Amino acid sequence: MHLLSDLLWWHWIVLGIVLMLLELAVPAFFLIWFGAAATVVGLLLAVFPGIPLAWQVIVWIAGSVVLIWLWFRIFKRGYYRTRAGMSKGSLVGEVGLVTKNIRPYEKGQIRLQKPVLGDDLWEALADEEYRVGDRVRILDIEGNMVKVTRA
Secondary structure: OHHHHOOOHHHHHHHHHHHHHHOOOOOOOOHHHHHHHHHHHHHHHHHOOOOOHHHHHHHHHHHHHHHHHHHHHHHHHHOOOOOOOOOHHHHOOOEEEEEEOEEOOEOEEEEEEEEEOOEEEEEEEOOOOEOOOOEEEEEEEEOOEEEEEEO
């Protein structure tokens, strides 16, 4: 236990950076907040040396909880905002980019600038051929596909 009582400010900074880098390998978005809180503890310890280990841990836990709460309460609120429940007429006219060639009577794929009904990739039909990279405009929605024309 003697090793834990000798934590220096830079130990917290390294822990914070490691946790934030681990975020890249974890499919959830939560380690970054523990890492940010550890970095804050490291900065506090650099400015105010001599903070007891118990208080360092308390500040780290409290900081993590506050950052997670802020994420879910404030920042994430509009993170996955979609247009679910909007009328079909408000979606007509949206512009997208062809990501898979569209041929007459064959499905292709487009990517919209904003998610529509929770997805930004949509299967698309058209009366003429469109190549990857072409800009298209939604004419109509047919089930889970969109009918498009040149933008």
